[in-house]
Amino acid sequence: MQELGTPAARYRGAVEHRPGLDPAVADVRRAVRVGLAPRAGRGTVVVALSGGADSLALAAATAFEAPKLGLRPVAVVVDHGLQDGSADAAAAAVAAAEGLGLDARAVQVEVGTAGGPEAAARDARYRALRVAAREASAVAVLTGHTLDDQAETVLLGLARGSGATSLQGMPATSDLNGVALLRPLLDVRRETTRAACTALGLRPWADPHNTDPAYARVRVRDRVLPVLEAELGPGIAEALARTATQLREDADAFAEMIDETIEDIVEHAEAGISVSIPALAANPAAVRHRIIRHVVASEFGQSLTRTQTLEVARLVTEWTGQGPIDLPGCRARRIGTRLEFTAR
Template sequence: MDRTGALTGDPAQRAVVGAVRRFADRHRLTRIAVGLSGGADSLALTAAAVRSGLDVHAVVVDHALQHGSDRVAHDAADTARTLGATAEIRSVTVDADGGPEAAARRARYAALDAARDGRPVLLGHTLDDQAETVLLGLGRGSGARSLAGMRPWRPPWGRPLLDVRRAQTRDACRGWGLPVWDDPHNVDPRFTRVRLRTEVLPLLDDVLGGGVADALARTATQLRDDADALDEPADRLLAETAHDRALRIDALDGRPTALRTRVLRRWLISIGAVEPGHRTVSAVDALVTHWHGQGPIAVGGDADHRLVVERVGGDLTARRIPR
């Protein structure tokens, strides 16, 4: 299909290809990498990117978390090549910090970043993934930025399919005759997202009369502009306040809560805290605004050490304590 021509194919194929074309045109993309797992979302994205006339390099990350993952990775790479993309496989080691989902995500993004060779990386997250992300943020009380969900574009990461449903990517792959790999982790109830997908969202749809995923995705879009308006001054304040894994308290005290807590959350992530939620950020914020001699606040760590934040003189400082 010529990028200037009419879209062809069934409705699901048109939806996926149209989303990729619009995204590529909006951001003037010609050479891209795609994070390819072999699942329906990333496979449909890869096919749509090729059909949109883009120069596509597929990067398949083998997490080695399941028996036969190397074969799955090779099959996905081969499928990408038959579509007209170049492809490579990156094998990673997943540590245990922050739980298996967060650790696998960190390893995957690091591998994609290392392999992209200057290209932006397109990811196959759909409207359903966005809804799950918003619901997770709501449940964790992580604030407006979490409720704003995943950004469609934050270089080098792009998500063209955030308005496309998961069922559409599967239908598109079926129409194109592409071999879809179904990750057994996607139906494993040990993972929080799986239970949201298979239990919570269907129940909400039943109780509220449907449309919950679309409503949650709209919520993300509506909140993103508000969050963006606060992110820039928070980044500036963090740059002015942080030094040597510490944070100056006098520069934070008296600032609006929405700004101050954004700075604290960014700083916590920078020192190694994994996705600090409302309770953690509020406890650290109390070291600034309601100081009465309280002890160190645990904000993360690993099997051997706890990561804690404490108030020392005029600073918030971070240190690791052996368990």
């Protein structure tokens, strides 16, 4: 296990600033300032702090920028308890935040098994952050996801083959059960956060899980992206992040179009909802499929696979008298000129 030392000793010099402003520090501060600006003067913001370089650079920038915007920053360290010494690492991260002038505390969580270790840890972490934000009456939670994290997310989505939704990556702003979740560093490289920590005299904690090849994300980071860079040239991570942004813009436009279309073609049915067959057939396949997925998700809280979506679409465009289709949480069937979805 890595020697942590005492929290105070490990982060000695955390509040020291070198003469002049280091470019990396300036980049991180600028990103945080832009991300926080829409919420200026509205109360408290919570920084999710692991002690790693990304979240530590984020905490330092938030400590500097938030008060100037009339915001009170606090740091929350989530201790997942998944490895020996996690409590010491959490205490060190709290000390680092306090050295930066932040109020900080550690929260210990229990991690389940649903969805695998990465998903279970993420779910537990976000639950803890949501509770902490509500206790602090915070208007937002900030996480330290970088451009590199975005690129890794896009590649993992591509490998899963789950369509444009997964290729959109992480949004800069999303909802965490009523609290805004902000990712202000999505345009900042991981090497920049490390450089910012060095410039500020901060010593990040190296999480062993971040180098464990048992995790798919680690293999993408340490093996796949370097190979792509070597074989295709530099700038792969930036290109993947740009792709995510463009797909998210397209998705937002599609969502607006579909919301307008659904108002005219959807009717409530007994124990469910129905959609006009002629209207669905008149739309391009991409819109038709999105409407089908949207109806099932909004009415029954379920997600359809590509195969399931195409099977339902055939009731519209290739109907030869086939019967109902069982779907997650519902059943689809064609009745005259209506495509009806009812609860199972």
